[in-house]
Amino acid sequence: MRTKRFTPRAIFSLRKPKSPTPLCMVVLPGRVGLASSVAAATPVKFGLRLVRVCVCAVLWVATAASSLGQDTPDYFRQNCMSCHTIGGGRLTGPDLKDVTKRKDREWLTKFLLNPRGVIDSGDPYAKKLFEEARNVPMPTPPGITADRAAKLLDLIEAESKLETSQFKGAQVSTEPFTDQDRAKGRAIYLGTQRLGAGGTACISCHSMCDVPALGGGLLGPDLTNVYERLKGRAPLSAWLVAPGTETMQPIFKNHPLSSEEINSLVAYFESTTAQPPADSSGGQVTFLLSGLAGAVFGVFFLDSLWRRRFYSVRRTLVEANTGRGRS
Amino acid sequence: MNIRSQVSMVFHLDKCIGCHTCSIACKNVWTDRKGAEYMWWNNVETKPGTGYPTKWEDQDQYHGGWEKKGDRPINIRSTGKARVVPNIFHNPYMPSMDDYYEPWTYDYQNLFNAKEGADQPIAKPISMITGEDIKVEAGPNWDDDLGGSPIYAANDPNLEGLTEEQRLQLSSVERLVFFYLPRICNHCLNPCCVASCPSGALYKRGEDGIVLIDQKRCRAWRSCVAACPYKKTYFNWFTGKSEKCILCYPRLETGQAPACFHSCVGRIRYLGVLLYDADRIEEVANLPDDQLVEGQRSLILNPFDPEIIRKAQSAGIPDGVIESAQRSPVYKFVMEWKLALPPHIEYRTLPMLFYVPPMSPVMADVNGDLANHAMDGLFHSIDAARVPMQYLANLLGAGNEGAVRYALGKQLAVRWHRRAETVGDIDRATADRYLREANCTIEEADEIYRLTSLCTFEDRFVIPPMYREQAIEMIREPHEQKAETGFGFVGGPRRGL
Ligand code: SF4
Ligand code: SF4
Numbered sequence: 001m002r003t004k005r006f007t008p009r010a011i012f013s014l015r016k017p018k019s020p021t022p023l024c025m026v027v028l029p030g031r032v033g034l035a036s037s038v039a040a041a042t043p044v045k046f047g048l049r050l051v052r053v054c055v056c057a058v059l060w061v062a063t064a065a066s067s068l069g070q071d072t073p074d075y076f077r078q079n080c081m082s083c084h085t086i087g088g089g090r091l092t093g094p095d096l097k098d099v100t101k102r103k104d105r106e107w108l109t110k111f112l113l114n115p116r117g118v119i120d121s122g123d124p125y126a127k128k129l130f131e132e133a134r135n136v137p138m139p140t141p142p143g144i145t146a147d148r149a150a151k152l153l154d155l156i157e158a159e160s161k162l163e164t165s166q167f168k169g170a171q172v173s174t175e176p177f178t179d180q181d182r183a184k185g186r187a188i189y190l191g192t193q194r195l196g197a198g199g200t201a202c203i204s205c206h207s208m209c210d211v212p213a214l215g216g217g218l219l220g221p222d223l224t225n226v227y228e229r230l231k232g233r234a235p236l237s238a239w240l241v242a243p244g245t246e247t248m249q250p251i252f253k254n255h256p257l258s259s260e261e262i263n264s265l266v267a268y269f270e271s272t273t274a275q276p277p278a279d280s281s282g283g284q285v286t287f288l289l290s291g292l293a294g295a296v297f298g299v300f301f302l303d304s305l306w307r308r309r310f311y312s313v314r315r316t317l318v319e320a321n322t323g324r325g326r327s
Numbered sequence: 328m329n330i331r332s333q334v335s336m337v338f339h340l341d342k343c344i345g346c347h348t349c350s351i352a353c354k355n356v357w358t359d360r361k362g363a364e365y366m367w368w369n370n371v372e373t374k375p376g377t378g379y380p381t382k383w384e385d386q387d388q389y390h391g392g393w394e395k396k397g398d399r400p401i402n403i404r405s406t407g408k409a410r411v412v413p414n415i416f417h418n419p420y421m422p423s424m425d426d427y428y429e430p431w432t433y434d435y436q437n438l439f440n441a442k443e444g445a446d447q448p449i450a451k452p453i454s455m456i457t458g459e460d461i462k463v464e465a466g467p468n469w470d471d472d473l474g475g476s477p478i479y480a481a482n483d484p485n486l487e488g489l490t491e492e493q494r495l496q497l498s499s500v501e502r503l504v505f506f507y508l509p510r511i512c513n514h515c516l517n518p519c520c521v522a523s524c525p526s527g528a529l530y531k532r533g534e535d536g537i538v539l540i541d542q543k544r545c546r547a548w549r550s551c552v553a554a555c556p557y558k559k560t561y562f563n564w565f566t567g568k569s570e571k572c573i574l575c576y577p578r579l580e581t582g583q584a585p586a587c588f589h590s591c592v593g594r595i596r597y598l599g600v601l602l603y604d605a606d607r608i609e610e611v612a613n614l615p616d617d618q619l620v621e622g623q624r625s626l627i628l629n630p631f632d633p634e635i636i637r638k639a640q641s642a643g644i645p646d647g648v649i650e651s652a653q654r655s656p657v658y659k660f661v662m663e664w665k666l667a668l669p670p671h672i673e674y675r676t677l678p679m680l681f682y683v684p685p686m687s688p689v690m691a692d693v694n695g696d697l698a699n700h701a702m703d704g705l706f707h708s709i710d711a712a713r714v715p716m717q718y719l720a721n722l723l724g725a726g727n728e729g730a731v732r733y734a735l736g737k738q739l740a741v742r743w744h745r746r747a748e749t750v751g752d753i754d755r756a757t758a759d760r761y762l763r764e765a766n767c768t769i770e771e772a773d774e775i776y777r778l779t780s781l782c783t784f785e786d787r788f789v790i791p792p793m794y795r796e797q798a799i800e801m802i803r804e805p806h807e808q809k810a811e812t813g814f815g816f817v818g819g820p821r822r823g824l
Contacts, residue, residue, distance in 0.1 A: 314380070
């Protein structure tokens with residue numbers, strides 16, 4: 001209780017640290033002892049406990065808040081660079097160099113806070129952008145606020161003035177893809193080859209035209225035509241450097257893909273572009289049926305494993321010695 | 328050496344009259360509650376018989392206790408890390424309600440409320456669990472006094488190793504025999520129930536060795552039910568917690584004998600403290616079967632030895648407890664006279680309840696219509712007793728006759744001696760010869776006689792001072808405890824965390 005170490009455990013421990021007497025391990029409180037020791041804490045003690053809880057809560061909130069205060073360039077790198085460059089040309093989204101000159105800040109802020117909403121409102125400029133991006137809408141940037149939007153625009157403005165911005169975008173190689181790249185990409189997609197940084201295999205969330213058996217996951221969109229949708233090699237590669245959707249970002253933020261892995265994946269995605277996308281309905285039926293089969297198997301398996309569960313020593317004994325069944 | 332003290336017990340089977348008073352005393356004090364109706368923390372069995380739950384001694388069915396395979400250290404037989412998961416929804420070694428019995432009462436209200444009719448109303452048996460009508464087929468002492476013996480007594484696991492002839496004799500009318508075996512939790516030194524609990528809810532109190540289940544920690548795994556080879560932990564289906572004999576610790580702490588001891592009509596029960604060496608428990612529990620009885624005795628320390636007293640004091644055992652250990656009747660029966668033996672020590676839990684094996688009537692000579700019971704003058708030799716030695720050895724000697732023979736021989740010698748003293752129709756020389764053969768002096772024989780036949784309440788129950796005020800010090804401030812005990816909410820055990 002009067003411990004000096006300021007750890008959550010020390011703060012929250014309800015009782016005195018146990019005395020080191022070895023007997024103490026053996027002598028646990030009986031029912032009465034335990035009940036009364038908890039219930040009968042004095043008011044003074046309760047007050048102390050309350051103070052400790054409050055201090056703790058304040059500390060926690062403080063740390064949580066500071067974790068939000070990451071600086072704007074980092075934010076841009078993690079959330080925007082998958083679709084945009086500053087002075088590096090168009091990816092999925094437009095090049096942001098001098099964007100503040102093309103449109104006024106008020107509009108830009110509104111768009112940043114809710115891209116989908118602005119597009120859907122029928123705003124002509126937003127519509128044009130949407131079409132230019134081949135109908136890939138801009139996802140709402142995670143954790144965006146008016147304040148953050150203003151900071152982002154400041155950053156873009158400042159970077160636009162530079163000769164070469166730090167956000168010019170990655171240099172994507174132009175060497176043609178080999179069969180080896182495609183095979184490796186497929187292995188990464190299927191998860192048979194692990195990702196170097198420990199990211200999740202694509203198949204967990206995405207389906208694909210040529211995936212066997214149960215098909216890919218249904219959380220994300222089908223990837224068969226992704227190469228075409230995201231406008232080719234450079235934008236797709238850039239997307240994979242830091243996937244920007246709210247679902248993918250937390251997964252890959254700490255487990256980024258290496259440039260080699262990206263190259264292989266893009267090679268694979270390119271090879272499937274012309275195919276019709278996977279028909280997910282077949283996968284669902286297989287999934288349902290195999291689930292049912294598994295359940296039936298499980299029932300019989302457990303039934304045989306626990307076949308003795310209705311066994312009774314006494315009844316067996318009596319029946320064996322009287323030859324008379326129970327009524 | 329790690330000296331501890333243990334409240335231990337002796338049951339003198341030669342004196343038990345099978346009245347079940349002990350069971351009723353316990354039931355009234357502790358288990359007359361919902362969910363506990365079927366529990367008999369104390370029960371009295373007829374031997375030969377299959378007991379309660381049916382055939383509890385048959386570990387091929389119940390897998391209780393520790394098992395020793397080859398040279399490897401002993402292991403719990405019913406559970407283990409690998410067996411918890413596959414058995415998580417169903418433990419195949421758990422006794423079922425049917426193995427105990429379905430508790431019932433009678434529909435007495437019907438006697439008052441029945442509609443007027445041509446017949447007298449009756450009180451039908453109804454289940455105490457479902458409230459439905461039941462057909463009573465079993466009870467906790469269904470085979471009492473050899474009831475249903477072709478089914479029950481004939482299947483007693485202790486008959487193993489007996490010849491066909493011996494088995495037949497046990498049930499032939501002229502020669503049949505039975506005795507009673509009252510049973511409570513043995514508060515073992517190496518309790519399998521404690522070792523098996525995944526929640527750590529069971530514990531053995533360091534200062535007196537009483538084994539208890541913390542009702543707040545129990546998570547209804549029921550591992551202890553399967554693990555205890557004596558089947559002395561029970562699952563309360565209403566509270567969702569396991570329960571067991573608590574050796575009436577609230578009574579002991581206030582200087583009273585446990586309820587079953589206090590009420591025992593035959594005065595067969597003795598209670599006293601023993602000092603033992605906790606460091607050697609593991610070594611002894613791993614001994615081969617035929618050395619277990621001796622091994623357990625070697626754990627128990629002589630409370631008169633100045634060296635032991637000094638070590639006990641430095642181990643924190645209060646002087647009052649040491650002094651109580653010196654007066655302990657259990658120490659006399661187990662260590663000085665070697666009359667009392669542990670039940671089924673081959674389960675390796677090292678039970679701390681010891682039984683004095685019963686004498687039984689002489690085997691009759693059937694000669695035409697006449698049965699002749701007299702042999703060898705007044706008393707018979709122990710080998711001619713109706714209960715075969717092998718049977719008692721299976722029960723009390725891990726299959727070895729030696730220790731049982733010694734205990735019976737000494738009891739017989741005491742009888743010869745006392746007969747010579749009080750009646751005088753036996754000459755002194757014969758009595759002395761029997762005493763010599765039984766390794767017993769006249770003083771010892773007199774002492775055995777007094778503690779067996781003339782024992783007072785204080786002789787039988789030497790209850791050590793429990794020093795709860797010192798034990799509580801390890802958990803909280805004693806003055807706080809004193810001032811606050813009884814305040815706050817005391818909730819009963821109930822399902823959930
Ligand atoms: S008799 Fe059973 S319940 Fe009692 S201590 Fe021994 S193993 Fe545990
Ligand atoms: S009360 Fe005593 S004499 Fe009666 S059955 Fe119980 S142990 Fe035996």
